[in-house]
Amino acid sequence: MKISENKFSRILRPSLFALLLLPAIYYAWGVWQDSLGANPLEAVIRGLGDWGLRVLLLTLAISPLRRLFNWPQLLRLRRMVGLYAYFYVVLHLFGYLWFDHFFDWEEIWFDILERPFITVGMVAVILLTPLAVTSTNGMIKRLGKKWKKLHMLIYPISMLGVLHFWWMVKLDITEPVIYAVILAILLGERLFNKFSK
Numbered sequence: 001m002k003i004s005e006n007k008f009s010r011i012l013r014p015s016l017f018a019l020l021l022l023p024a025i026y027y028a029w030g031v032w033q034d035s036l037g038a039n040p041l042e043a044v045i046r047g048l049g050d051w052g053l054r055v056l057l058l059t060l061a062i063s064p065l066r067r068l069f070n071w072p073q074l075l076r077l078r079r080m081v082g083l084y085a086y087f088y089v090v091l092h093l094f095g096y097l098w099f100d101h102f103f104d105w106e107e108i109w110f111d112i113l114e115r116p117f118i119t120v121g122m123v124a125v126i127l128l129t130p131l132a133v134t135s136t137n138g139m140i141k142r143l144g145k146k147w148k149k150l151h152m153l154i155y156p157i158s159m160l161g162v163l164h165f166w167w168m169v170k171l172d173i174t175e176p177v178i179y180a181v182i183l184a185i186l187l188g189e190r191l192f193n194k195f196s197k
């Protein structure tokens, strides 16, 4: 599949950009209007975490979709989608630091050490940071082959993201299981693609 360069740059890319911004607008509007239920701050932290994970998986879905639809242009959306994942994860972290702990660093440090799901989430954000920083054209050129290796970190990061959610949930694990299955399919497709060549 191929759409004209014009349509791709003028319609598809900006539409996806606007679409991925909608959850942030929804939560900002919800806080402003006080329409997020009894515990709006928890709703914001959780919602941003959900979108961080969803967009992370969407980033991972781009290559398989490109192969499935034989649509090479899709790859050019990957950087934008990946940066959106980082955007939501950082907002999620910021929400935690602010609304859950009011930037009490000592308390935050103990929480990171004591609650394994927080530890795992923190490791995921720390690992995601160099990927966001090196996403520019200049960095891709400068790092050469190392860039590809570095960006393979996206696989363990996604696993940590799912694990973070799984360990957070106390009773009903349906949602993290759904994310885990989607992740398994996305990673499985890569393995299959690699070994079937």
Ligand code: HEM
Residues within 6 Å of the ligand: 042, 045, 046, 047, 049, 050, 051, 052, 053, 056, 089, 092, 093, 096, 100, 118, 121, 122, 123, 124, 125, 128, 157, 161, 162, 164, 165, 168
């Ligand atoms: C790649 C990194 C991360 C991803 C993908 C992620 C994703 C998620 C998801 C999907 C949830 C569940 C939301 C729901 O209940 O529907 C969640 C909850 C949460 N996450 Fe993260 N997260 C990440 C990093 C972090 C970090 C670094 C922290 C803090 C240091 C953190 C703190 C929390 C907290 C406090 C909750 C809610 C727990 C509760 O309300 O009981 N997350 N996260």
